[in-house]
Structures are given as C-alpha cells and as structure tokens.
Amino acid sequence: MAFSTVIMSSPHAYIPKTASSPTIRRRVRCSSASVSTQFDLRTYWTALIKEIDQKLDDAVPVLYPQRIYEAMRYSLLAKGAKRAPPVMCVAACELFGGDRAAAFPTACALEMVHAASLVHDDLPCMDDSQSRRGQPSNHTVFGVDMAILAGDALFPLGFRHIVTNTPTNLVPESRLLRVITEIARAVGSTGMAAGQFLDLDDGTPNAVDFVQEKKFGEMGRCSAVCGGLLGGASDGEIQRLRNYGQAVGILYQLVDDILEAKTETDNKKGKSYVSVYGVEKAMEVAEDLRAQAKKELDGLEKYGDKVLPLYHFVDYAVDRGFNVGEQFI
Amino acid sequence: MNLNRYSLLVKRQTRPADPLPPCRRRELVGGNEAMAIPMACAIEMIHTMSLIHDDLPCMDNDDLRRGKPTNHKAFGEDTAVLAGDALISLAFEHVAAKTRNVDPHRVLQAIVELGLAVGSEGLVAGQINRRLMQMREKVSLEELEYIHVHKTSKLLEAAVVCGAIIGGGDGIEVERLRKFARCIGLLFQVVDDILDVTKSSEELGKTAGKDLASDKATYPRLMGLERAKEFAGELAAKAVEELRHFDALRVVPLYHLADYIASRQN
Numbered sequence: 001m002a003f004s005t006v007i008m009s010s011p012h013a014y015i016p017k018t019a020s021s022p023t024i025r026r027r028v029r030c031s032s033a034s035v036s037t038q039f040d041l042r043t044y045w046t047a048l049i050k051e052i053d054q055k056l057d058d059a060v061p062v063l064y065p066q067r068i069y070e071a072m073r074y075s076l077l078a079k080g081a082k083r084a085p086p087v088m089c090v091a092a093c094e095l096f097g098g099d100r101a102a103a104f105p106t107a108c109a110l111e112m113v114h115a116a117s118l119v120h121d122d123l124p125c126m127d128d129s130q131s132r133r134g135q136p137s138n139h140t141v142f143g144v145d146m147a148i149l150a151g152d153a154l155f156p157l158g159f160r161h162i163v164t165n166t167p168t169n170l171v172p173e174s175r176l177l178r179v180i181t182e183i184a185r186a187v188g189s190t191g192m193a194a195g196q197f198l199d200l201d202d203g204t205p206n207a208v209d210f211v212q213e214k215k216f217g218e219m220g221r222c223s224a225v226c227g228g229l230l231g232g233a234s235d236g237e238i239q240r241l242r243n244y245g246q247a248v249g250i251l252y253q254l255v256d257d258i259l260e261a262k263t264e265t266d267n268k269k270g271k272s273y274v275s276v277y278g279v280e281k282a283m284e285v286a287e288d289l290r291a292q293a294k295k296e297l298d299g300l301e302k303y304g305d306k307v308l309p310l311y312h313f314v315d316y317a318v319d320r321g322f323n324v325g326e327q328f329i
Numbered sequence: 330m331n332l333n334r335y336s337l338l339v340k341r342q343t344r345p346a347d348p349l350p351p352c353r354r355r356e357l358v359g360g361n362e363a364m365a366i367p368m369a370c371a372i373e374m375i376h377t378m379s380l381i382h383d384d385l386p387c388m389d390n391d392d393l394r395r396g397k398p399t400n401h402k403a404f405g406e407d408t409a410v411l412a413g414d415a416l417i418s419l420a421f422e423h424v425a426a427k428t429r430n431v432d433p434h435r436v437l438q439a440i441v442e443l444g445l446a447v448g449s450e451g452l453v454a455g456q457i458n459r460r461l462m463q464m465r466e467k468v469s470l471e472e473l474e475y476i477h478v479h480k481t482s483k484l485l486e487a488a489v490v491c492g493a494i495i496g497g498g499d500g501i502e503v504e505r506l507r508k509f510a511r512c513i514g515l516l517f518q519v520v521d522d523i524l525d526v527t528k529s530s531e532e533l534g535k536t537a538g539k540d541l542a543s544d545k546a547t548y549p550r551l552m553g554l555e556r557a558k559e560f561a562g563e564l565a566a567k568a569v570e571e572l573r574h575f576d577a578l579r580v581v582p583l584y585h586l587a588d589y590i591a592s593r594q595n
Contacts, residue, residue, distance in 0.1 A: 064454075152452075
C-alpha cells in the first residue's frame with residue numbers, strides 16, 4: 001500500500017510511483033463512469049511556486065526602515081516554503097471557472113499570514129524553534145523583538161494586499177469582504193491562534209485533536225474556501241471546499257508527523273497525533289481523511305477535469321510521491 | 330479569550346474617547362454612528378494589540394499598563410503574543426463582517442487604511458525606530474517626530490479617515506480630517522512626554538518617570554519643557570484650523586476631542 005511506502009522510506013527520498021515518470025495515474029470517480037486521467041501535479045505545483053514567489057518578492061520591497069522588511073522577506077521568501085495554501089486556493093478558484101489572476105493576491109495573502117504565524121510560533125516563549133523551512137528561525141537572525149514586529153506587519157499586509165491587488169472586474173467586492181473575513185477567522189482566536197495556544201498548554205490527548213484541527217485544518221480550510229469564493233462557487237460548493245480543506249490540512253500535518261516519527265532526530269515539537277496515538281492509529285486516520293476529502297470532491301464531478309489538481313493534492317499529501325521545491329520537515 | 334478582554338476592557342479615562350473619533354467622523358460627513366461602530370471597535374482592538382506587544386519583556390518590558398499588571402504579567406508571554414495576534418485578526422474580521430449599510434467598496438478602502446496604519450508603514454515602523462533610537466546617544470527632532478507619527482498618529486489618523494470613508498466623505502473631506510488627525514496624534518504624544526516629566530505613576534496609571542530614567546528621547550528633553558508646551562499649543566491650533574471647513578455644530582465633538590487631548594492630566 002502506498003502509505004506503508006511512505007512510512008518505511010526516508011522522508012527526503014524521491015519515491016517513484018511508476019517506473020520513471022513523475023506523473024501519477026489515478027482513477028477519478030465520477031457518478032456514472034470511471035475515467036482514468038493523467039494529471040501532472042508536480043509541474044502544476046512547481047510552476048505555481050515560481051509565480052507566487054515572484055509576486056511575494058514584488059509585494060514586499062525593502063523600504064524604510066529596512067530591517068523590518070528584511071525580516072519580513074526572510075521568512076516570507078524562504079526557499080523551503082512549499083506554498084501549499086496557494087495551490088489549494090488557485091486550484092479551488094479555477095475549479096469553478098475563475099481566472100487565476102483573481103486568486104493570486106489572496107494566495108499571496110495566505111502565505112503572508114501563514115509566515116507571520118510561523119514566525120511567532122517559533123519564538124522562545126512559544127515553541128522555541130531554532131530553525132524553520134531549512135533556515136535559522138527569524139528571531140535567531142533578527143532578534144525576538146524584530147521577529148514579533150515582522151509577524152505583526154505581515155498580518156495586516158496580507159489583508160491590504162488582497163484589496164489593493166485583486167482585480168475588481170474579476171471579483172465582486174462583497175465577495176472580497178467574505179475572503180477577508182474567512183482569513184481573519186482562520187488566523188484568530190477561534191482558529192490558528194487557538195490551536196497554538198492549546199499546543200503550548202500541556203494538553204490532554206483530546207486537546208491534540210483540537211490542536212490538529214485548529215492549527216492545520218484551519219489553513220487548509222481557509223485556502224480552499226477562499227479559492228472557491230474567488231471563483232464564484234455557490235454556498236453548497238463552499239461547504240464542500242470547507243470540509244475538503246480541513247481534511248487535507250490535517251492530513252498533511254499528520255503525514256508530516258508520521259514521517260518525522262520515523263527519523264532519529266530529537267527535534268519533535270509539541271504534541272503530535274503520532275506521539276499521543278501512535279503511528280498505526282495515525283495511519284488509519286490519514287486514510288480516513290483521504291477518503292473524506294475525496295468524497296467532498298466527488299460532489300463536484302460536474303466540473304470534470306478541473307477537479308484534478310485538488311484531487312491529486314490529496315494523494316500527494318498522503319503519498320508524497322515527488323519532491324516539491326526543497327523538502328524540509 | 331479572557332486575555333483579550335482583560336486588555337480591552339481595562340480603560341483609562343482617555344480611552345473611551347478614542348473610539349468616538351470614527352463615529353464622529355462619520356456623522357461629520359453625513360453617516361450615522363451605527364455604520365462606524367465595527368470600525369471603532371477594530372481601532373481599539375489594534376491599539377490594544379500594539380500595547381500588549383509593546384509591553385513584552387523583549388520590547389519595552391513594562392509591568393504596568395492602564396493601572397493594572399500588563400497582559401504578559403497576568404497571562405504569560407506566550408499567551409500575550411497570541412492575544413495580540415488574535416486581536417489583529419479580530420479587528421479585520423470585525424470590520425469586514427459586521428459593517429452594515431455601507432458600500433463594500435468603502436469598507437474595503439477602510440480596510441486598506443487600517444492595514445497601512447498597523448503594519449510596516451505605521452505602528453510597526455514607529456516601534457522599530459523607537460527601539461533603534463533608544464540605542465543611540467542623540468536623536469533629532471525629525472527622528473522623534475517620525476517615531477511619534479508612526480506610533481501614535483497613524484492609528485488615530487486611521488480612526489478618523491476610516492470613519493470619514495465609511496460615513497461617505499469625499500476625497501477632500503477625508504484629507505482635511507487626515508491632517509486634523511495627524512496634528513492631534515502628535516499632540517497626544519507631546520502631552521504624554523510632558524506629563525511623564527510632571528506627574529506620578531498613580532496619576533498616570535502607568536510607570537512614570539520611565540522616560541527620564543531610561544534616557545529616552547522626548548520633546549521636553551529635546552526642546553525644553555516650556556518650548557514643548559508651546560509646540561503642543563501650535564499643534565492644537567493647526568488641528569482646529571482643519572475643522573473650520575466643516576459644519577460648526579457637527580464638528581463640536583472633534584473640537585472637544587482636540588481640546589481634551591491638549592489639556593488632559595493622565
């Protein structure tokens with residue numbers, strides 16, 4: 001089973017699914033017929049990373065006072081960033097026939113708030129992490145005060161960026177307000193901040209589930225929903241994306257935890273699902289989540305091939321069939 | 330989160346006045362108070378967030394704020410950082426989701442203004458420069474003004490400008506009010522500096538004499554106490570000058586706000 005391949009191998013090894021080609025054959029389930037469709041997620045994703053990186057670079061030029069912009073750019077433009085939220089956001093937008101130009105500013109904003117929360121999570125008073133995305137953590141380079149302020153600056157920049165860069169001929173302004181609301185909720189006291197708060201607490205096993213949902217599920221959920229909003233999805237379709245995004249977000253982190261559990265490092269942060277429930281159970285849950293996520297997409301079969309990026313993303317989250325950018329845990 | 334409420338609800342005397350500016354701006358340009366309330370709350374959340382983060386040990390390391398122990402003293406550093414983060418997001422969420430009967434275009438414009446005031450071109454810039462200046466022997470008046478404009482004025486400016494935008498103000502009206510806000514924002518800080526020299530902790534509700542003790546650059550230190558008081562007077566006059574262009578009755582609350590800021594005792 002593909003999942004056991006993931007567990008046994010080194011997390012940094014390239015695991016070919018077929019002989020030599022990185023493309024993955026999958027049977028896409030439709031209501032009436034099964035269709036076998038190829039989709040090259042790796043190329044799709046790599047191209048997207050390049051575009052997002054360029055747009056982020058443009059979005060945060062170094063102004064006065066230089067140091068804060070350097071600190072913001074340091075974390076935002078880290079080479080190890082996989083840009084998973086933008087992938088979900090852009091794919092969800094295009095799923096409903098939206099133009100990706102409508103999604104890019106939000107995709108960038110998602111990365112900004114994501115980077116901000118990671119910078120704060122790594123602080124000495126929080127997770128006290130020395131490294132992040134393959135480089136020293138922000139506060140170890142710029143100092144704790146600058147790191148706090150860099151995060152404080154990235155949050156509002158995200159919201160501003162959405163408004164000033166989203167073409168209004170592509171997205172109605174009332175929808176943009178919903179996007180902003182969605183991101184703000186995901187990041188705040190009912191979302192990621194809640195997750196991190198509980199993660200810092202010496203929680204009970206039950207708290208781990210909540211932490212997983214809040215810290216990782218929220219970002220996934222938010223990315224997919226925002227993409228849907230920007231692409232013109234209906235409320236029912238948004239709900240499917242919400243469920244999809246949450247499942248994939250948690251799933252992604254779960255697999256990261258499983259892979260990390262297999263390394264010899266002591267660098268195990270916080271409490272992970274694996275540390276509380278064990279690898280076996282975690283693997284079961286991951287498969288459940290994979291099925292759940294795909295079930296939500298089955299409800300969108302009328303969009304045909306447009307569902308493929310999101311569909312294959314689920315499998316990638318579990319199987320990690322190829323390297324994206326530079327791989328770091 | 331209790332910690333958010335703790336900081337938000339501890340009010341010093343001046344604080345209730347501050348959320349009013351957006352409302353008044355609105356009414357000044359034709360809007361009604363209800364339209365402005367979410368924005369007014371958002372401004373307060375942002376302000377509180379900046380105080381929570383400013384007070385942290387790695388920043389200004391303050392033990393007392395608004396007459397009570399600082400947030401991190403009561404709840405721990407980690408929680409205080411998160412509380413601040415949660416408040417930033419809540420502010421934007423609140424404006425985006427709760428503003429009623431206002432054209433979405435205007436709400437979005439107001440969100441941009443808010444974002445500018447909070448981030449690397451506003452509050453954050455002011456705090457950074459303040460920390461950098463603290464390590465230097467000499468700070469010029471221009472540098473001091475930069476710090477105060479960004480730390481204090483920008484948020485007040487956002488309050489006023491956002492109120493005007495949401496209330497339906499046109500470009501000229503918004504800019505007049507922006508100038509008004511810049512003056513009273515700076516005025517607020519000049520008066521703060523003066524009070525730090527002249528009052529005790531109990532009267533102030535925060536640790537007094539800190540500026541003097543820490544050799545921090547302040548207006549009294551750079552220009553002398555008497556000149557600082559004169560400067561405050563000039564700022565107040567400039568602020569009021571901008572209000573001349575508005576309806577005399579509607580402008581009264583703003584006029585009194587300027588007066589209050591100029592003559593407050595804590």
